[in-house]
Amino acid sequence: MREAVLLKVAVPWIPPVRMSPNRRTSDRTIRRDIATARDVTEMAIVNQLRGAGGDTYAGPVHFTFIFCWPPGRKRWDDSNLSGAPVKGIIDAFERKGIIVNDRQADAPTIRQSHDDGQGYVYVELTTRAAAQEAA
Secondary structure (H helix, E strand, O other), X not given: OOXXXXXXXXXXXXXXXXXXOOOOOOHHHHHHHHHHHHHHHHHHHHHHHOOOOXXXXXXXXXXXXXEEEOOOOOOOOHHHHOOHHHHHHHHHXXXXXXXXXXXXXXOOEEEEEEOOOOOEEEEEEEEEOHHHHHO
């Protein structure tokens, strides 16, 4: 499968511990955390594009997330990161007009590492050529 990188963004945010599905957290709090992730990601996208509006992509896309945890934070299971923590980030790409709808994204690739700073999420958005998918 041939992929082309559409956008790479470093988001200065990591999921709070309360977002883990293994915690008992109210839906309202989770929605607020998703909104925070979305808002921070929107700012990171604007900073990355620096006012040079990008094209909206309507084809199938793939997200790769690299969660870089700060010192003292434990890694999460990849399956726990594929839900609420990535929802707000993907929503930001839709709201900023990078993609038409979040339904065009397939299951994300999740990777994790540690960072010396406060933590961040690298997001890479790639597209796959439809001709290559058909083959």
